[in-house]
Amino acid sequence: MPIVGIDYEKCNGCGVCLTACPLPGYFYSRDVESNKVIYDSHGKKCLICGQCISQCPEDAILYEGIGDTFTFDRIQDIKSYSPYDKIFNTLAALRSTRRYKKEKVPQDILEKVIRAMSYATTGINMRAETFTIISNQETLNTLSDAILEELKKEESQWRMFRRQFSLMNAIYEIPVFYDAPHVIFISSQLNMIMGGFNVGNIITYGRLAAQSLGLGTCWNGWTQIANNSNPKIRRVAKLKGPLLIAFTIGYPDVKFYRVPPRSEKVARFI
Numbered sequence: 537m538p539i540v541g542i543d544y545e546k547c548n549g550c551g552v553c554l555t556a557c558p559l560p561g562y563f564y565s566r567d568v569e570s571n572k573v574i575y576d577s578h579g580k581k582c583l584i585c586g587q588c589i590s591q592c593p594e595d596a597i598l599y600e601g602i603g604d605t606f607t608f609d610r611i612q613d614i615k616s617y618s619p620y621d622k623i624f625n626t627l628a629a630l631r632s633t634r635r636y637k638k639e640k641v642p643q644d645i646l647e648k649v650i651r652a653m654s655y656a657t658t659g660i661n662m663r664a665e666t667f668t669i670i671s672n673q674e675t676l677n678t679l680s681d682a683i684l685e686e687l688k689k690e691e692s693q694w695r696m697f698r699r700q701f702s703l704m705n706a707i708y709e710i711p712v713f714y715d716a717p718h719v720i721f722i723s724s725q726l727n728m729i730m731g732g733f734n735v736g737n738i739i740t741y742g743r744l745a746a747q748s749l750g751l752g753t754c755w756n757g758w759t760q761i762a763n764n765s766n767p768k769i770r771r772v773a774k775l776k777g778p779l780l781i782a783f784t785i786g787y788p789d790v791k792f793y794r795v796p797p798r799s800e801k802v803a804r805f806i
């Protein structure tokens with residue numbers, strides 16, 4: 537069991553954990569006689585969302601085998617730690633990079649990107665995804681060929697990409713991956729709509745983290761399309777499935793001077 541109880545030397549009895557938990561009053565409740573907050577797993581595994589751990593003012597929740605918490609200055613004041621204008625510019629400046637330097641990214645930097653991806657929100661906190669970084673150009677080449685072959689199979693689909701690839705073939709050796717030095721693959725065991733949302737969310741975390749490390753990225757929907765129609769494709773690179781999405785990553789060989797126009801959406805306020 538990940539949550540194993542309450543450290544009564546620390547617990548101040550505030551009861552925040554009772555409502556912090558998405559199952560309020562189930563795992564945590566208040567003992568009527570002693571007025572103590574108690575934890576009972578009822579023999580069930582919780583979501584391990586950690587809301588109880590992060591909301592407990594006394595750090596009194598006991599847990600095992602789920603890693604460690606961390607905190608930082610101003611965690612309770614994220615508004616001043618990363619104010620809207622900075623966050624907005626960071627988000628708006630995130631561009632797809634399709635020209636990369638050949639130089640490899642050091643492993644410790646790539647691990648930082650992976651670390652950020654590990655903190656992405658996933659539906660009901662299911663963490664059914666695995667991450668693989670492929671830097672071997674031969675493997676990427678084989679995978680690129682397999683993806684292209686798959687895209688060509690369906691006429692209507694290929695019509696969308698044919699011209700783009702014929703132009704890209706003149707520029708790139710591995711066109712599907714824009715000759716990037718690395719490609720990060722995210723596979724999910726959840727072959728359902730939520731799995732797709734999870735992976736999308738994870739990619740966005742990874743791409744934003746990469747941007748903050750001076751790296752460029754580009755979402756690779758072609759991998760996803762090809763894998764959808766032929767899940768065997770992933771075996772080319774010994775990747776797990778059934779859902780597979782990827783993004784290219786490396787030092788950008790382009791500069792962006794401004795944010796392009798975007799039709800800003802107007803929300804209806806009802």
Ligand SMILES: Cc1cc2nc3c(=O)[nH]c(=O)nc-3n(C[C@H](O)[C@H](O)[C@H](O)COP(=O)(O)O)c2cc1C
Pocket residue numbers: 630631632633634754755756757758759
């Ligand atoms: C789900 C998804 C799939 C994408 N697939 C590809 C792709 O296969 N190849 C590619 O070059 N760009 C791909 N992109 C990048 C978009 O084409 C890109 O976001 C768009 O051109 C806008 O440019 P920007 O990202 O620089 O703002 C994808 C983006 C998303 C969100």
